[in-house]
Every structure is written in structure tokens, then in C-alpha cells.
Amino acid sequence: MARRAQDVYTEWRGGTCRVKWWSGDYHDDGRKRFESKGGFTDEDEAFQYGQDKLYEIRHGTGISNRDGATLMTEWIDDWFAATDHAYTTYKSYKAIINRHIKPYFRGKTVAEIDVIAYRAFRKHIHKKLPSPGSAKNVMTVLGMILDDAVPRLIRVSPVERTRQRGRYVKKTQRERKRDMDIGAVGRLARNAEAVFGYPGHVMIWTMAMTGMRPGELFGLRREYCYPNWPAADPRPDEDEEERYAEDAARYGAGEDRMPAIRVQQQVQQEKGTIALVPPKYFSYRTLVVPPFLADMLEKLLASHGNEWVFPGIEGGCLASTSFSVNYWPAISQGADARVAKRGNKYPARPAIPAVPDFAGKRIYLLRHGHKAWLDEDGHSRFAVESRMGHEVPGVEGTYSSVTVAMERAIMKALQERWERFQEQADAS
Template sequence: MAYAEKRGGLWRARWRGPDGTLESEPGFQTEKAALKYGRDQEAAIRARRYVDPRGGRMTVTEWVNIWFPALDLEPSTLDSYRYLLEVFVLPEFGDSTLMSLTNEGIAKWEMKLVKSGYSKKTASNARGALSTTLGDAVPRYIPLNPAAKSKGKGRKGSSRIERIEKESKVWASPLQTLLIAERAAIISGLDATFIADITIQYTGCRWSEMLALPPELIHDDAIDVHWKLYELNGRFYRGRPKDGSMRTVATPPFLNGLLSHHLSSKVPLKCSCVPQLDDKDGISWCTGDAYTFLTAEGRHYRRSNFSERVFRPAADGWYPRRSDKRDRMPVLVDYRHPWPGKPLPPWPAVEAGQEYVAPQGRGRPRVTEDSRLASWLPVLPGLTPHGQRHGYQTWLDEDGIPYVAQSQQMGHEVPGMRGVYSHVTDRMLNEVRDALQQRWLAALKMRATLSPTSAVPSLNAALLTHSAPM
């Protein structure tokens, strides 16, 4: 129980902290004021709002060393936190006490990161890691989180631009999806790439969920999305989907046919991962399991490599810039070959006002009178595999699919009482299948107007079947 004691001409408040330590606060003019302060601290302890009077003197490094080992997160998430803390946060604030941190000082640090050459996203992620770290120190050690961004603060224009950009997330139409998947397969040289990209678009699954799809979870009219393949430091391990969103996704007839044909073809279905002798980190690394989508060598697709070398050129029509030594280049194709042409080694783009000289040397295509060269036009610049998931949700909205069925397909929880009393029926799932099937057929019809055939075997077969007389 709190009490007050006389100390010279003033009074001191005494109370027991959460761990039983006898705490004190001097400097009160009256016994009543000291006693009230002590009782207020006891009330704060009961309400879990108590601030340790000594906790604020702890340094950020000391708190991180307490906080980080207690986290129970995916290894990839822990690795991201570790990187942001070690590279950005601790070099700047490691020796600072928790109580000395201010919102203004942290905001200046974030802007300094941008001025020093880091992207705004990187700076924001670094501040987010600091905010998450300090958030768990409230209220035990500090009363408020100085790294949290206050709502309604900052440039109004910036927040409006961010909101508009988020609302205008790039998503693809069925024809754009088809064209990008076709190009991706041409660049990679794998029919499986076409089927994998179509699977993402027509199931709404995440990139990592597509990578983790095992053959045994593919059914006649649905797939079970039960796993996600995490990529960490060049290796892979399997875990449950984001937020535990395990689900069964209804699939349209055409996709069932593509997947069935893929599984029956002579493609590798077991990855080439092997156990490592020094695996002592407690992570269940992939050691050679069955997966539906692998490279020709039986390896897992790597997100960054696939994006840079396959998906970005397919969607943008340009190979992205790699370094100061290699600027972005248009995708050059020889259209003597079946649509959409055979990709050739990239050439630099023509610079305005300068005479263009074609590069020569080993690996460069020889330009002859018979050459038929062209550059791919952009299909949908900025599209990402996750943007395809946005497009899937939009398609379901346009097709009038009930919200509860949409949520099951996407792996989202239906909030409130609606989630308790609403249920997905077979009729709803059949409506999903029918709507997606019609979108595929419409895309095939439009694609056939460009060329009746394709260099991608699966698409070529679909075009021929679609154009065959009934």
C-alpha cells in the first residue's frame, strides 16, 4: 500500500512496483499530495499503465537486446527486423536512452536517410522497425512511443498522393494477364511459367503460396492453399500462409485442364534442395520436396531474379536497369518466329539526337536483310504478381460474387456478425468458376485477333481448341 514519509521540509511518496521493488518520488509539499501520487502509481500498475521511473534511463541497445530475443515471428520477418535495426536504428540511437528520444529527432533522422540516398520506402521501413520496437516499451518504460507517426500531421499533399497511388494499384485485365504470362513463358523458355502466372491471376494466391503449392493439393475443381514458401538468404523453408489464411480455392475448368496437363508432363516436380550439415538455426529448411512449379533444373523461382529477368520485361517491355553500367533496355525480338517473337540479347535504346549504332560482338544478333526485328510494347507497366491478386479481387467484385465467397477465395476473414452468420455455398463457388471461365474465353478470343497461334505450347493448344469449329 502506498504511503508518504517526511523528508526534511518536504514529503516523499512510496509504493511497490510491479516486481515488488519499493519505489519513491520526492519533492511534494504536503503529505496528501505525496500519498495521492503513490496511490496513482498503484492504480496505474493495476490498469497496466505503469511507467517504470528507471526504465526510461535504459538505452535503445539495451532494450533491443531484451525485446528482440522474445519475438515469436517467422525467420524471414526476424531477419528483416535485424537488418533494419543493425544497419539503420542502432548506429543512430543505440546509445540514446529511451526517455531522450523525441518525435522531432526521429523525424529528422528519417529525412536524413532519404537525403543520404536511401529510398523513402527504406527510410519509412527503418522508422517502422524503431516504432515497433519502442511500441512494446510502452507503458512499462516510456509513456508514449516517440517513433509513431501522428495522424493528420505532415504534408497534406503527400498523404493524399500516397492514398491515391494506393487506390490506383496496378491490376490487369484478362487479356493483359494472358499477354504478360505468354511473354514471361517466352523469356523463361518454360511452358510452366505461363501456367504459374495464370494460376496466380485466376486463384488470387500470393507469389509465395504459388511457389509452395504441392501436387497433392491440386484437385479436379479446386486447390488447397495450405502453405507458403519463404525465401531467406538464398534458401527456402515452408510455413503457413500469411495470417494463417489456409483455404480451399475454387478453380475454373480451363485452369483445371492446364494444371492437369502440367502435372502429367515431364517437368520436374521435386526440388533440388539438399540438407545442409551446419543447419543448427532451428529453421525447417527445404530438403527436397514435391512442388508444382519449379525451374527446368528443379530449383525454386527466386522473387528478385524472376521479377528482373522475366516479369518486368514481360509487363513493361523493357529490361530494368541493373547498375550504372547497364541502363534499362527494350526487349528485342525476332518476329520471324511465332508470336510474340523470339527474344534476342537486348540492345541499348536509341538516344534522342544521336545516330544509332547497333552493338556487335559475341552474343549479339547479326542484322541481315532477312532479319525481322521489333521491340515489345508495354502491356501494363508497374504490374507485380501481388498486383495480380488485386486484379483477382476486382474481377470478383465486377462479377457480383458475394462478399463471403470473395473472402474465402482471398483468404480474408469476414469481420463482425456477418462473418458469423454468412456461409459459402456450392452455388457461390460455381458462380466464381463460371465467371472466371468466361473471362478466360473472352481473353482467348481477343488474343486470337493478334495471332491464331502462340510459341507457348499450352496457350497454342488453347487457341487452337477455341478456334476449332463446334
């Protein structure tokens, strides 16, 4: 005999019992929408199951049959469409989803992705991708997708954040770094000049002496560079008038002027074209430069009228030149001599010697080396992290500020490092 209570009841069909409960939703005509589960042989068990489902719904922990049957591919599409990322992040996530996550989970519902399924995918992706860093990126995206499915599609996320079960797997080994020798930087600068002229020479020294990210260097425009800045600042934000005035007083005209570069933007590739976007993590900042680099920058800007401080061989933005393929290997690993040929856009050049400290390494290590130099010289942690474009958490980040004395100390230390390098070069 069927049992009935408010919003839940049982009914027998053949030799099994089915329970129905209100899902919490209504049909378009106003009737309550019920869900059901059959196959019970005990009516009390079926009724209790319905009561439990109703309790979950009333307390916000229930998952409807329709939501529980959502396919992973459908949820991933909905999740990705609702995200808002910078173009490079968007492109990276899209590639990870389309190449790895959707093909693996095709045909599976979100509810089927439990801890065991999650571990199986992790094992699969670590075997498929040789780079632990790449595998970690894939697992990070999957983790966000599953975390955001709670509580509508699954009660809890299967993503494991406690100690991993099974065999111990060593964490990704950090990239091996050497102390950045200023002599190696000088050799890189000479090689860069052989590859794309004086802009290459100055760009290498600028990265080593400021720690700017490659995209910030490639996107540096003359209005944000010494000696033009801050007088040439476009001042696009009317809410920043106080900062503009402070910049003019601190870095503008006068005997006490500190030469500086303003990091206001970076350049990224977007759908085949370059676009100016805010610096990473919106790390707008001002970077004082030592006198020798200020002289180089002034000489460089006087030598060309290009909008980019460091133009490529053909005068365009370095971001559109596949720098890591067409420029950096020759600068760091060396290259054979090149003879000028009719119709060839690249000029003749002599053989370029390799720089062993950087051969096979990323140009980004110049940025890392800059921070190491600042740490060696004992500068304020807050001043160092601010210069690198990092936020300092906690009370230190809230109450600290970069003072004129801190900036002058950085300028002085970098200039002295350069002068010691020059003295060693003259003595050799």
C-alpha cells in the first residue's frame, strides 16, 4: 500500500516500489515538479529515501536529477562562457579544455566525477604530458571547473588538496639558476646589438637593471620612458591627478630629478594582432634607473622616432616578431655569420658567440637576476617587491611605502655595480 506525506509519496509498480518527491521547482503551469527513483523492494526504505531527498532540497544541499545528469562537456561550456580572463589566460584555458579535459570526460556526467575518477585523470595527464608544470596547469583548470560545480551539480568537490595517496611524487623541480654575472649580461647586450642594433643592446641592460617583464619591455612606448616621462605622460585617468603631480615633483625637471621608466602597460598577442593591456596583475609602477642606463635610453630615443622604445629589425613591436624564436636563440646561444642577400630583410652580421650562462635558458632569467642583485645589496623588502611588480601581503604591504631614499639607494647600488663592471673590463 502506498505511503504519502507532504511533497513525498510512494507507489508500487509491478514488483518494485517507486518514490516521488518535490524537486523544489514548478512547471510552467504552476504545478509542482516531482522527481522519482524506482527499484525499491521495501516501501519504508523508499519512503525514507524520498524524505531524505526532500530534506536536502529544503536545506540547500539537494541536487535534482536533471542537474545531476548534466554532462561534463555541457558544464565545462557553461563554466568557461561565464569566466572573464585576460586574452592570454583565456587562450591558455581554452587550449587545456579542448585538448585534454573535454575529450577525456566526454559522455560522463558531472556527478560521475568522484575522487577515483579525479585520480585516474591526474594519473592519465601526468603520463601524457612530459612537463610536470603543464600537467599541473591542466589539473588547476579541472579543479576550478569541479569546485564551481558545488553545490548545484555535486555536493562536494572531488579535488584533493590533502596529502596525495599512492606513491610519493616529488614536486616540480625548480629551474636551476646561476648567480647573474654582469659580464654575461654585457655579452648578451653585445649579441643583441649584433642581432637588432642599438635597441637590442639597451633593452638587455634595461631588463637587467629594472627587472621588467618581457611584455612590459616590448610594450614600452617613448612617452613612458626617460627622458620623456613624466612630462610626456598622456595622463589618461583623471582620478590619478594626485599621482601625476607627485611624479612630476619626484621624477620631473630639476637637479634632484630621478630618471625613471613608468610601467603603465604591456603588449600581448590577441588573435594575430598585438594589443596594449595593463601590466600583469595590474602592477603599475615607476622604476628609477641608474645614470648610465639613463644616458643609454636618452641616446636611444634620440636615434629613432619609433613609437616603441625597443623596435624590432623592421621597426615594428618586438611582440610581433616571435622574439623567442627569431631573436633570443641567436642572442643567448650564438649564431653563424650572415651574409646580406638581395631581397633578404635581415642585414649581414658577423658570427655571434654563445653566452653559456644563458644558452638554452629563458630571457626571463634576467628579471630573476635583477631581484637577486637587489637582495644582495640589502634593499628594503617592500621596495624590492614593489619594483618587481609584486604585492606584499599583510601589515607590511598596508603600511609600507617606497621612499625617495629607497629609490636613490637602488639607483646608487646599480650604478656602482655597473662601474665595477666597467673597471674590470678596462683592466682585462
